[in-house]
Amino acid sequence: MEDKTKEKVKARVMDSRKIKRVLHRMTTEIIEHNRNLKNLVIVGIRTRGIYLGKRISAQIKEMENIEIPVGVLDITLYRDDFSELESQHMVKKTEINFSVANKDILLVDDVLFTGRTIRAAMDSIIDLGRPQTIQLLILIDRGHRELPIRAHYVGKFLPTSKREIVHVRLKEIDDKDEVLISEPTGIK
């Protein structure tokens, strides 16, 4: 989602090599933590969670030779701030072509901030069936939680101020892999 107001990039906190290394480390943690990998399914939250999920699935295939299916979740219809939204979010397809019942779900998103997206995602998944467990994987945890939610696998803890904006770019849709912190230059 592009912000329309102008912003200034303050730092480039991750590049392609760092993202690759971090995903490799988290994949190892997933394999270590899930003794029964065959019961694991990945659900990526639109948009960048999908690509992170696919990369992790590919990595698990490489390391353990097990095919982990990746589903796509759109949480728009589960948002808790719908009536207050200034603008409307286009609803995109949820594509989870496997049963979630009794599965170990690995929920994947790019940035963990207030925790509200994850609350919505968990409600949405539970409406699809009753999973055995839900685990959360996040590339960047930027703090400022408003709900009691914590990720199992974290790529990088990144302390930020609330004003700052974290951009995760992935080459599947943004041409290159990087994580940037920027700040709006408009009125404070």
Add this chain to the structure above:
Amino acid sequence: MPFNQKHLLGIEHLSPSEITTLLEAGESFLEISTREVKKVPIFRGKTIVNLFFEPSTRTRSSFELAAKRLSSDILNFSSQSSSVVKGESLKDTVRNLEAMNVDTLIIRHSCSGAPHYVTTFCQSHVINAGDGPHEHPTQALLDAFTIKQEKKKLENLKVVIVGDILHSRVARSNIFLLTKLGAHVVLVGPPSLVPVEFKKFGVDIDYNLDRALEKADVIMMLRIQSERQQKNYFPSIREYINLYSLNPKRYRRAKKDAIIMHPGPINRGVELSTDLADSAKSMILKQVEHGIAIRMAVLYLLMGGKEREIID
């Protein structure tokens, strides 16, 4: 792709990009009705009213299920069992319902323009569910959605609409929509029911069904609306069937993969033969299924977000 409408009164004044936005949103909602829990919580605490002054099976139940699957409360109002029979006016009826703090009114009325009139004095969102012979926008949207699902596009398709064009709100809304999105529309029926004035909408007119069916991709059959006909528009039903009914022999003139559509209710054996209505080429029940997804999309896009600029 902005969708800046408060109401959905017709297709005529929508832009092609607004129509495309509605159709694309419909695709996202289609999957919800196939889930085990067919419900999402987005409209919890909202109230939608089905305000029907004319009979309806499909449209009313479709809107009701669409609203319920979005977790909205829905109030079903039918004029026959209301104070309308005691002489209460449309305006008073709407204002009293609005005093109960409703969010959206879905209106079907026998007078063209009734939903538009309601918007002049009420605060709620208004959706036209059919106003006289004028427009039936959600039907046209679900028809286009069905064509797109089957044919993957609308541009350059030949769509033949057959029957009582004069009294058909479905035909009008479909003509506006299909021509806006680049389909080639041909209207067919007896001259008394297919006014030549329709040519100015950018469609072709043919009084010969056999000829019009050549190379058709989509055949849309309409019902003879006897409830709107004050006089005789054709000599006899038998003659009408001879000239304008779709039967297997006629169907073979169209393209091999041509689909058959009908907004319902069907008069079997009149405009459409029973074996075709129940054949694999018939989209009639698909249209009904898609109707819920499209109506969920319409409710979502009208009722969501304050300024209605769409973010991807």
